[in-house]
Amino acid sequence: MGPIVKKILAGLFLLLIVGSSVLVAIQRQRTIGLEEDPSKFHEALYYSKLYGGLVQCKLCPNLCILAPGEYGICKARKNINGKLYSLVYGKIAAAHLDPIEKKPFFHVLPGAQAFSIATTGCNIQCLFCQNWEISQAFPFDVPTRSASPKQVVQEALASGARAIAFTYSEPVISYEYVLDIAKLAKQAGLKTLMVSNGYIEQKPLKRLLKYIDAFKVDFKGFDEKFYTRLTAGHLQPVLETMKTIHQSGVWLEIVTLLVTGQNDSDRQIRGLADWIKTNLGDDVPLHFSRFYPQYKLLNVPPTPPETVIRARDIAMQEGLKYVYTGNIDYPPGEITFCPESGEKVIVRRGMFTIYNGLVNGACSDGEKIPGIWD
Template identity: 45%
Template sequence: DETISKGIAHAPRRTTSHKNCVIFKGIAHAPRRTTSHENCVIIFKGVRVMSSTRHDLSKLARLVAYRKMDRREFLSQALKAGVLATAASIFLTACRRPPVAEVAPEEPTPSFDQQALTEARYYVKMEGETIQCQLCFRRCTISEGERGYCGVRENREGTLYTLVYGRPCSITEGSPIEKLPLYHVLPGSARLNLATAGCNFKCSFCHNWQIAARTPEEVISFDLSPEEVVERAIENNLQFIAFTYTEPTVFYEYMYDVSKLAKEKGLRTLLNTNGAMNPEPLRQLLKYIDAGNVDLKAFTAEFYQVTSFSELEPVLTTLKIIKEEGVWFEITNLVIPTLNDDMGKIREMCIWVRDNLGKDVPLHFSRFFPAYKLTRLPPTPIETLEQARAIALEVGLEYVTIGNVPGHEANSTFCPNCGETLIKRVHFSVLANHIEDGKCKFCGYQIPGVWA
C-alpha cells in the first residue's frame, strides 16, 4: 500500500487499500491509479518487474527510491532479488516500454481514504444524504457518492469532502509576478505558484487543461500541507504565494489555510481566478489575500455559456466585491479571434470597468494562441489588441497593457498624467522602474498599486 516516487516532476500523495507496491523512477508520468491485484510491481526506465509478495521487492524498492542507478544496475539488482527469473523475462519487460507507466489491468477507480480527507466548507444538507455545495455560482446538488461539477468535491454519506486538500499537482518557484499578470504589485518580485486538479469552468481555450480539466485521479500530485507550502516559500526567499494555473476556487479550503498561515509568517498571497466564487466564501478569503487578477473572459453571456459553460454575472459581482473589500486587483481579457474581439463589446466592457470599478484598475489585453479545443483559430492579430487598447484609453481607463506580445511598447506602464514610462518591460522582464513611494518620479502623480 505504498507508492514511492523519485526523479519525476510530480508524485502521488498516497495509494489506497490495495496490495500493490509500485515504485516509479526515471519516467515522465505515473499512472492514473493503482488497482487491486496480487502482484507487487516496480517500473524503472521502461523495465517492469513483478513479484507475488511485497517482501521480495522491499530491498529493491529502497534502492530505487533512495539511490542513483542506471538501467543496467536496476536489472542487476532485480536479478539479485530473484524477481527477474530469466534473461527472457528481462528482454520482454525491457522491450515493452510504454509511453506512460503501466500497471495491471484497471478495476473501478479506488476511493480516497476517507480518514485522510478534509471536510469541505460552504455546503448545506438536504433531504436524505443529498447535499448542495455553495462554494461557487453553480451550487451543485450532489447525491451520495457523487461529485460536483468541478470533480474534486465529493459527497460521502451526507458529508462533503474536498479531494485536493494538501494535494497540489503543480508547484513552481521563481516565476515573476508579471506573468500572473500583476503589473502594479512590487515589480520584478518572484513567487511560489500552487495549483490542484479541477476547475468549475470548462473553457475550450484553456492553456492548462492537462490539470484543470482533470479529476484528482487523473493527475499526479504532491503531498504538501499548508505548513510545508509556507515553509518552502520562506526557504526559497519568496515573498509571494500565488494560487493559479487551474481555478483556486475548487481548492478553497487548502488555499484558505495556506493564506492564513502565510499571513502569520509575514508572506503575501495572490489570487488568479475566473471570478465565479460565491460572495460569502469570497469575502472570507479576501481577508488573507493581498492582490489578485480576475479573468474577464468577455462581456457577453453567450460567450461564457458557449466557450466556458459558465456565466458572466457572477464574475461581475466578484469584481465589485473585490473592489469593496479594498484588495488590489487587475483584470485580464484574452482576446480570441471571432469569439470575443468585437470592438463594440470591448468598448462596453471598458465603460463598465470605468463606471463600476474605477479608471485606475489595470486592464491587460492578452494575445490568444491556439490551444486545447481551439487549435484551428489563428493567434490574435496584434492590430486587434492595439485597437482594443486604444478604445480602453479612449473611454478613460488609465493603465492598459498588451500581453503575450514580447517587446511590444504596451508591455510597459505609462504615467496617465505626464505620459512618461513608469515601468519599462519586455514581456515579463522589468528593465526600469520609475515609481518612487507610489508616485511617478517625473511628475509626482499618485500611482495605485502595492509598491512596498
C-alpha cells in the first residue's frame, strides 16, 4: 500500500471517529437536555434515594441504579436532580379499538371491544419484539399525544368499549399512569386488562392487581437461557408474577410466542404446561402463537404451524383444559371446548367470536367454564 493511500485511509478513519463522536454528543445532548424540567413529569412511585443523587428504581426486577440525568433500561424513567420521574405519564403513543380476542383474552367478555392504549418503552429487549417501534423507543422518539387518565376513560366510554387494555408496549413501565387510569376505569364500570411481560416487582404488582380485572402474561419460554439470550430478562420473576396474579383472584391467561428452534422443544412445552398445572391449576388458559421474523430476529424462519399444533397437543396431554393456537389457520385451536362433554362452547375465527353458547358461564350441561363472562 503506497503512502498516499495510507494517508487517505488515515484521514477517512479520523473523519469517521470525529463524525461518530459528534453524533453521540448530539444524541446525548438530546436525551439529557430535553427532559430536565421535572415539573413536566410525574414522580415515580417505587424508588429509593441513594447517596450522591443516585436513585434506585424498584418497579421491575432490573432495579436500575441511576445517576442524575440517566435513564432506566426501559427508557421511560429518568433521574432528574436526584428524584425518579416517569417520562411517559399521560403520553399515548398508540390507541386503537380492538376485539378483546386480539389481546388475546379468550375467557373475558367474548365479542367485546377493548380500548387499547400504549406509551413507549419496555423493561426487556426481546430480539423478536413485534412492537419494537414503540417498545424500544424513548417517548420523544415517536409521535405521542397527551391524555389525562380522565380523558382516557372518557374516550374509552365514548368508543363503546367495555374494557381498557394496557397493551402493545410494556404497561408495567408506565405504572403510575396505568394505576390512575385503572382506578377511574373501574369507577366508570369498565373492565381493566393488562397485556404484559409480567416483569414487575411484587410490591407494585400487588397494589396494581386491586384495580385490574384480567392479566395476560406474555411468557417468553420455559427456559432461563432463552430469557437471558433473547429477551435480556429472567424467568423466575415472571413465574412469581403469575403465581401472585393467580393467588389474587385476578383472571390470568398466558401466551407464549413459539420462536423456531428457540423455545419450542417438547421439553420446554411440557415443562411449562406442568408448571402451570402444578402452580396455577389446569384451567388457566394457555395460548401458543406462531412467530414471524421481526426486529432483530430476521434470520429465524417463521414457526411451522405443525409446531404450534404440537405444542397445544402436548399441553393438553399434560392436563391443561384450555389450550389455544394463534397466528395459524387451525380452527380447533380457537374453540373453547367443554372439558367434560367436549361441546363447542365458544367458537372464534381470526380475532372474532362467531358463536357463544355460554349460559350463565356454563355449557349446555351446566358445566362451569372459568372466566369473566356477562
